[in-house]
Amino acid sequence: MASLKDIRVRIESTKNTQQITKAMKLVSAAKLRKAQNQIVNMRLYAHSLLKVIANITLTERVNHPLIVPKPETKKVLLLVLSSDRGLCGGFNAQINKFTDNYVKTNQGKYETMDFFFIGRRALDFFAKRKFNVIGSMLKLDKDVSYALASGVAEKAMHLYLDGQYDEIRLIYNEFKSAISQSVVCETLLPVDLEKQTLIATEAHSPGFAQDMIFEPSPEKIIDQLLVKHFSVQIYRCMAESVAAEHGARMTAMENASNNAKEVLSRLTLTYNKLRQEKITTELIEIVSGAEAL
Amino acid sequence: MFKLFFATPDKKIIADAELEEITVPSYRGELNILPGHAPLMTTLEAGILRYKLKSGESQKMAISWGYCQISSDGVTVLAETAVVGADLDIKVIEQHLKENENRLANESLDDVQWEKVQHEIGRLRAETDLLAEKTH
Numbered sequence: 001m002a003s004l005k006d007i008r009v010r011i012e013s014t015k016n017t018q019q020i021t022k023a024m025k026l027v028s029a030a031k032l033r034k035a036q037n038q039i040v041n042m043r044l045y046a047h048s049l050l051k052v053i054a055n056i057t058l059t060e061r062v063n064h065p066l067i068v069p070k071p072e073t074k075k076v077l078l079l080v081l082s083s084d085r086g087l088c089g090g091f092n093a094q095i096n097k098f099t100d101n102y103v104k105t106n107q108g109k110y111e112t113m114d115f116f117f118i119g120r121r122a123l124d125f126f127a128k129r130k131f132n133v134i135g136s137m138l139k140l141d142k143d144v145s146y147a148l149a150s151g152v153a154e155k156a157m158h159l160y161l162d163g164q165y166d167e168i169r170l171i172y173n174e175f176k177s178a179i180s181q182s183v184v185c186e187t188l189l190p191v192d193l194e195k196q197t198l199i200a201t202e203a204h205s206p207g208f209a210q211d212m213i214f215e216p217s218p219e220k221i222i223d224q225l226l227v228k229h230f231s232v233q234i235y236r237c238m239a240e241s242v243a244a245e246h247g248a249r250m251t252a253m254e255n256a257s258n259n260a261k262e263v264l265s266r267l268t269l270t271y272n273k274l275r276q277e278k279i280t281t282e283l284i285e286i287v288s289g290a291e292a293l
Numbered sequence: 294m295f296k297l298f299f300a301t302p303d304k305k306i307i308a309d310a311e312l313e314e315i316t317v318p319s320y321r322g323e324l325n326i327l328p329g330h331a332p333l334m335t336t337l338e339a340g341i342l343r344y345k346l347k348s349g350e351s352q353k354m355a356i357s358w359g360y361c362q363i364s365s366d367g368v369t370v371l372a373e374t375a376v377v378g379a380d381l382d383i384k385v386i387e388q389h390l391k392e393n394e395n396r397l398a399n400e401s402l403d404d405v406q407w408e409k410v411q412h413e414i415g416r417l418r419a420e421t422d423l424l425a426e427k428t429h
Contacts, residue, residue, distance in 0.1 A: 038303070045300045048369055052334070052362060146302040146373070158405055215320050215335040224336055225360065228373070235302055 018260035025253035035243035081172035082122035089252035149235035173244040181244035295328035296367035311347035339415035
């Protein structure tokens, strides 16, 4: 049986842990709010960009290499988005598990499957596997900026245009709400316009005139727009992943705080019981001592 | 109704504001747009964008790549970056500019890098121009 002092020490340390988890939860909540704002702002941009692309492709015939799928999908590049830090519940474990399963089920289908890791957790996890890693990007816990995302996008796009890869896919945690996120795999290149167009035409802009003047030619405009669209897609996924990470951490820390509270109340109960027992024993000793006299 | 929607990937700058006049650095050069302009879509180069709202508020910003769509009901401008003069530091810009120009002059760059450096220089020059205008 633990002594009174042991229990006191444990109570203290649990209290400290609880304080840390509470603080972490608050920090994550603040960061989550920021990340959510970022997503909202970026969605506006992404949406109008997509609307324009959809509108141009509706009026003009476009055969851009970023849209036209390759005849055969042999070489695939997988971008895997995880976080740099832990203590965020199943966030990274889900990504790792999903990627692992994905590789197992798709291994035979493609000639090559290469990886690009964004975030340290997945990179560390898969470091021991014999995966072909073409690059990685770490230290993104500060702020996910558009410049950062477009850097990755540019790299991936050139590999794609050079014919190194037939498809570029991205595995990331989709932000659903503060308490739920789900791992999804999206094909980023070639751009699947039909699906995207559908989304965009729902909000079809009435202002798009048939006699629109294009400067420079529609082909040149769409060429630039598609490149930007790809960057924005990566940026969106990164922003979602960051938001999901903070959401996951917030939930995990909330749970940890609650657990600490439970442990504390159990420990306090044991402590009080022990103390009471000790007092009773002492009283009995005193009383029986006095009687003996 | 002639409205302005102006956004960058990082922030929405203005939405649904009644527009009086806007000048954008288009592909063909400075383009001044007033209500009733013909529908047009153009890409934007790095340069200075100016707008004036009906409410009297006016603003000028240095932008890098973007595009601009003019339709009967308004103007949509999307820019990769957009900064106001107050957020800029001439010393930092000049240093970056010098670094990039040095790279252009001294390093052998492939097409991709060359384009990137050019793009960067364009953005920095636009920012310098914006600051130069302000001090006048």
